[in-house]
Amino acid sequence: MQQTTHWINGEHLSEASSLPVSNPSTGETIREVADGNAETVARAVAAAEAAFPAWHDTPPAKRAQVMYRFKQLLEEHSERLVQLVSEEHGKTVEDAMGELKRGIENVEYACGVPELLKGEYSHNTGPGIDAWSNFQPLGVVAGITPFNFPAMVPLWMYPMAIACGNTFILKPSEKDPTAALAVAELLAEAGLPNGVMNVVQGGRETVEALLDTPAVKAVSFVGSTPIAEAIYSRGSAAGKRVQALGGAKxxxxxxxxxxxxxxxxxxxxxxxxxxxxxxxxxxxxxxxxxxxxxxxxxxxxxxxxxxxxxxxxxxxxxxxxxxxxxxxxxxxxxxxxxxxxxxxxxxxxxxxxxxxxxxxxxxxxxxxxxxxxxxxxxxxxxxxxxxxxxxxxxxxxxxxxxxxxxxxxxxxxxxxxxxxxxxxxxxxxxxxxxxNVPLPVPVAYHSFGGWKRSLFGDLHAYGPDAVRFYTRRKAISQRWPSSFETSHAEFSFPS
Structure with a gap:
């Protein structure tokens, strides 16, 4: 039976152990998905770490060009992707197409990353001193996504994370994993260097390895509230930045x-x-x-x-x-x-x-x-x-x-x-x-997230909050030697 594989460093990797994937409309097992483990995650992390320096140094405009091509490929392959979503999840093809289109909106937003990453600048904050800030990527980041939106929710996460200069590891739901893998393959076709985007399949062991690995600097999660709370607690305790979106009523x-x-x-x-x-x-x-x-x-x-x-x-x-x-x-x-x-x-x-x-x-x-x-x-x-x-x-x-x-x-x-x-x-x-709008899901240039026990973490998903979540601000103050020189040591706080 066909196995939905991992995608690590630009290659398909199978696994000796696997989990069944069913067609909900028939109840039949239609394929298997690789069941990853800590070793699998270690390989993905190594690939992402190796790819990060060069991708970090790639100009944001060139990263945006990859996103432009990616968007075009998603649209060209939309019928195939929609069939995969419907086949494994059970939702109607019309609903799956709507899901994919909302995901593509987030790719469109990520295309504007050169503007979104512009920092602030102040001239002459002191005698001969200039100050500015910029937004720098975190490094290796990860996303753990649910079964109910196998195409859209991953697209909430990695387009902006990657456009901001991070490398990414996605762990899709083992219930309907194939669409997420197919979308990642299109990202490689769009010109993304190997190792920048990786997909690891599996269940609990894969998730726990991502949460415990020090090299993973941030984790984004969508799922039920008990799991969201557990992931937030475990990831935060490991020193990671975590956003975990939970359940609703x-x-x-x-x-x-x-x-x-x-x-x-x-x-x-x-x-x-x-x-x-x-x-x-x-x-x-x-x-x-x-x-x-x-x-x-x-x-x-x-x-x-x-x-x-x-x-x-x-x-x-x-x-x-x-x-x-x-x-x-x-x-x-x-x-x-x-x-x-x-x-x-x-x-x-x-x-x-x-x-x-x-x-x-x-x-x-x-x-x-x-x-x-x-x-x-x-x-x-x-x-x-x-x-x-x-x-x-x-x-x-x-x-x-x-x-x-x-x-x-x-x-x-x-x-x-x-x-x-x-x-x-x-x-x-x-x-x-x-x-008078029963599904007030924000568009891609706003941010998505609830209150109370529907969200663990300070930042919402996608939109402007995604830029803040996947970067950290650096503030720089600079003075070059000139005719103005301090003639003596000063011990009071600078003002």
Missing amino acids: NHAIVLPDADIDNAANTLMGAAYGSAGERCMAISVAVCVGDDAADRLIAAMQPKIAELKIGPGTEKGLDMGALVTAEHRDKVLGYIEDGVAAGAKLVADGRNLKVAGHEDGFFVGGCLFDQVTPEMRIYQEEIFGPVLCVVRVDSLDEAIALTNAHEYGNGTCLFTRDGEAARRFADQIEVGMVGI
Whole structure:
């Protein structure tokens, strides 16, 4: 069976041990992925360290030229990459294409790195003294990425890291690793020198080796909150710069004056797109007043029943399979738990069967009403096609409910009231906020990140924060000998 390999120093490297990679739409193992270890990571680190001095000294404009060519190659090979994503993840090809396009936006932003790396300059800060600052790369940096965006999330990380002059080691998810490898190959085709970009496959041992290796100066991670917190703690203890993006429980607040039809349409995509396997998926609709809740549920129920669900590689579908059988079973367990806790399951997708794909990992759209904050389906991230409706009496109660949750990744408000929207945007304790926009994912020239237990670290992903994360500022003060000379030693602090 074909093995998805490592990519180290410009070469494919296989491994004696491997892990299975399944097609979620069929349940079949379609390939294997190399299962790396500490030795594998050591080889990648050695390659990245060897490549760093020359890449550090490469002018930013020349680094940007590689990114320009890389962007063109991504667009030329987009159909193949999208098929790989859909085949291994299960999401629809249309959703995978949207993912790839958002990743390409980050490559476009990295093309502007000569401007982004410009420092500051001050003339005559003292007699004959000039001062300036610049941004210098860290060295070898790493990214550990999740299964739900196998193309996009890696592109959040390494284009800017590499454009800033670092060398990079990517550890993609072992559940759907092949697209990330294919994209790295295109980067080499774009002219990136060997060793600047490396891909190591595997599971926990590979991750731990990256976190423990002193040569790796920074780690960027996206995944669940327990793992994000563990990676942040372990990496920081090892002296690394770490940004670790965790989980979410994103609330959509629906006011009585909202356009309910618009809210229902947009919530369908926000809750059930990619089968809910998005950290920005809306998983809770907080309806202010029973009338708003009743109208929203009535509008959504027929739409849920009409969802087109099937193998993601086929076009024209709304939703594909969940990524693995284990994850499907976990989602089903949450649904059972919600029913047992007394929530009302008004749309039940548990018994969905797709003709010809009976062994696929499918769950249909589910909608709960009468959900309360003490229920597990409200408190925890389900990461599946499940939307919970919570009823409250006021906007203030909705804001307090959202702010009390441990996660603070994304949220949105549906309303026609500008005053309410302004108050919501000011008072909500969440990192990414939408007003009548249910998936407020920032564009590439802003930065992505939540608050509270949705982000560990001080800097967000991509955008301007990425430049700061992958560089360190150096401040220089300079004076050349001239007719002005200090005639005696001075021991007071210079001013």
